[in-house]
Each structure stands twice: as structure tokens, then as C-alpha cells.
Amino acid sequence: MSDESRPYRTAAVIPAAGRGVRLGPGVPKALRTLNGTPMLIHAVRAMAASRAVSLVVVVAPPDGAFEVKNLLDEHALPERTDYLVVAGGDTRQESVRLGLDALADNINVVLVHDAARPLVPVDTVDAVIEAVRNGAPAVVPALPLADTVKEVEPQAKGEAEPVVATPERARLRSVQTPQGFDRDTLVRAHETVAVNGEGATDCAGLVERLGAPVVVVPGHEEAFKVTRPLDLVLAEAVLARRRANDGF
Numbered sequence: 001m002s003d004e005s006r007p008y009r010t011a012a013v014i015p016a017a018g019r020g021v022r023l024g025p026g027v028p029k030a031l032r033t034l035n036g037t038p039m040l041i042h043a044v045r046a047m048a049a050s051r052a053v054s055l056v057v058v059v060a061p062p063d064g065a066f067e068v069k070n071l072l073d074e075h076a077l078p079e080r081t082d083y084l085v086v087a088g089g090d091t092r093q094e095s096v097r098l099g100l101d102a103l104a105d106n107i108n109v110v111l112v113h114d115a116a117r118p119l120v121p122v123d124t125v126d127a128v129i130e131a132v133r134n135g136a137p138a139v140v141p142a143l144p145l146a147d148t149v150k151e152v153e154p155q156a157k158g159e160a161e162p163v164v165a166t167p168e169r170a171r172l173r174s175v176q177t178p179q180g181f182d183r184d185t186l187v188r189a190h191e192t193v194a195v196n197g198e199g200a201t202d203c204a205g206l207v208e209r210l211g212a213p214v215v216v217v218p219g220h221e222e223a224f225k226v227t228r229p230l231d232l233v234l235a236e237a238v239l240a241r242r243r244a245n246d247g248f
């Protein structure tokens with residue numbers, strides 16, 4: 001994507017302040033390495049790979065902002081990409097809000113991208129940005145589901161859970177990041193939820209609560225979220241395949 005279409009100025013906010021409890025004991029998830037490079041650096045590079053992204057805001061673990069700043073200083077990014085680091089909060093939503101607070105005034109398109117999705121291809125990033133630039137206030141990359149999904153009545157751990165419903169799979173999508181937003185819409189969504197109190201597991205969910213339209217564009221298998229130990233194995237295999245294919 002060319003940068004000539006300004007006045008759009010696009011920033012990526014990368015929430016990276018999670019502990020990674022489901023990954024098991026160790027350093028915060030974003031600082032775990034994939035083939036020798038911290039996951040966060042892979043994620044930052046994935047955003048900076050888009051020529052449209054001029055600013056990356058990394059939201060670091062509250063006790064790790066200094067370390068993250070050093071990491072970014074050590075790893076090369078394209079010259080056109082500025083970056084800054086802010087300390088995160090107790091939830092992803094709070095971390096994103098802190099990242100939004102740090103944006104420069106001239107930013108009008110915002111991507112929110114999990115550090116835990118380090119391998120998203122640049123074509124997916126650009127497709128999200130393009131959809132926002134074409135007028136969608138909120139854009140989500142997503143994939144159809146491979147599994148059938150059941151809605152259940154949750155029970156105490158270990159007890160069988162009664163099935164309540166089987167949603168029609170063809171209408172379901174598995175949602176990824178980067179999610180892209182018109183900045184004012186996203187800021188309004190976060191401000192509104194701060195007043196009303198009901199959170200969401202993704203930023204698009206907050207925009208839906210405003211009643212603003214959210215659209216889906218095709219996601220990518222390699223944009224999967226590193227959540228459990230097996231995901232680390234998959235991520236390293238993807239990187240090894242990329243290296244073998246094109247020396248990346």
C-alpha cells in the first residue's frame with residue numbers, strides 16, 4: 001500500500017502487557033522468543049511491514065516498559081516507523097485504552113494488534129487499513145470456523161456441561177487482529193465502556209455496543225494467536241517455513 005493517500009495517518013497499538021497464563025510459567029508472553037526473536041518484535045515488524053503504518057505504540061507489561069524500550073531500540077525497524085512504549089493495565093481493554101491515550105494528534109486510523117499474533121502477513125494488515133480508508137469505521141479480519149461450535153451451560157470444573165444450542169456454523173467467524181478503526185470511533189467506544197462498565201474481549205465488540213457498523217475482511221491462518229504451548233511449536237514451524245521459502 002502506498003503512503004501517497006494521506007491525509008490518512010495510521011498507527012498500530014500493540015497490547016503486549018499480558019502475562020500469558022495459558023502458555024504456562026515464564027516471562028510475559030510477548031517477551032517469549034520465537035526462533036530466537038521476542039514475539040513482540042515479530043509483531044512490531046508485522047505492523048511496520050505495512051507502508052501505511054507510521055507509528056507503533058507498544059503497550060508493555062507495567063513492570064517491563066524499560067526492557068521493552070531497550071528491545072525495540074536493539075531491533076531494526078523501517079526508518080519511516082516511529083515507535084513508543086507505554087505501560088499497560090490489568091486487562092487487554094485497559095491496555096488498549098492506555099495505548100490510545102498516547103497517540104499523536106494527527107493519527108486518524110488506528111490498528112489494534114495483539115503482540116500474541118506475531119505472524120500476521122502484511123497483506124492482511126493492508127486489507128484492514130484499506131477497508132477503514134474506504135469508509136468502514138471498524139474492520140475485523142476473521143476466518144470461517146473449522147469446528148462445529150456448541151453453546152453450553154457452564155458447570156463446575158470436571159462436570160459434564162449440558163448443550164444449549166448449536167449455532168449455524170456458516171454464520172460464525174473466528175476473529176483475529178489487527179482490527180482497524182476510524183480513531184474517533186474507537187476512542188468513543190472506549191470512553192463509553194469506561195462509563196457503562198461492560199467490557200468486551202475485542203475492541204470491535206466495544207464499537208458494536210455503540211451501534212456503529214463493524215465489517216469483516218478475510219483473515220489469515222498465520223495470524224493465529226499464540227495462546228497455549230502447542231501454538232509456540234506452530235509459530236516456530238511457520239517461521240522456519242518462511243525462512244526456507246524466501247530467506248526471511
Ligand SMILES: Nc1ccn([C@@H]2O[C@H](COP(=O)(O)OP(=O)(O)OP(=O)(O)O)[C@@H](O)[C@H]2O)c(=O)n1
Pocket residue numbers: 014015016017018019020021022023029030059088089090091092093095096113114115116117225226227
Ligand atoms: N492486561 C493485559 C492483558 C492482555 N494484553 C494483551 O492482549 C493480547 C491478547 O491477549 P491474550 O492472548 O489473552 O494474552 P494474555 O492475557 O497474556 O494471555 P492469558 O490469558 O493466557 O494470560 C496479548 O498480546 C496480551 O499481551 C494486554 O496488553 N494487557
Ligand SMILES: C[C@](O)(CO)[C@H](O)COP(=O)(O)O
Pocket residue numbers: 092114174175176177201202203225
Ligand atoms: C482480540 C482477540 O485476539 C480476537 O480474537 C481476542 O478476543 C483476545 O482474547 P483473549 O481473551 O485476550 O485471548
